[in-house]
Amino acid sequence: SQQGEEDPQALSIQEGENATMNCSYKTSINNLQWYRQNSGRGLVHLILIRSNEREKHSGRLRVTLDTSKKSSSLLITASRAADTASYFCATDASTSGTYKYIFGTGTRLKVLA
């Protein structure tokens, strides 16, 4: 089944550094979303990028999409301790007449103060 695989599984950086997370998927998509999950909380939507878009920005977040390589990356610039969380990509999938998002396995980011 189609599923996003995030890479790396875990990442530890110093405050102020940039953090880059990657997501690879298997089949064609219409769009891809990135979410953040803080410990003990639900997922929070960060950004959506459509298949005809190559790059999108939101504050300190930059998302790229390469449909030829079936991959996306999430860059967090000038990271802060508050960015410590797990980050997930979600890709849309249409199977048997239904449409849904499949979430990846996540990248655990730790930002050290």
Next chain:
Amino acid sequence: DAGVIQSPRHEVTEMGQEVTLRCKPISGHDYLFWYRQTMMRGLELLIYFNNNVPIDDSGMPEDRFSAKMPNASFSTLKIQPSEPRDSAVYFCASSLSQMNQPQHFGDGTRLSIL
């Protein structure tokens, strides 16, 4: 504006007991999703509703699991009888539409079956 509300936040019960998880979606959202999150399997979609009608329940693990949405502001996920392997965090999410819209998640119910 209130987000998705789930109850209870934590549930500990013994194997064989019935468990009912509750969810109140964001007002005006047409789609409601139930997910299960474990370390081993990640975040899995169990079932989703559109306008209170179940659309895809292919992720429901077995007949012990059932979900209902009697109206636009309430949904339940029931496990009967519960088993230790059902221990997980269960999330409810809602969205305005299925395509090109973010899903808004509740903070989940952490379920432990002893």
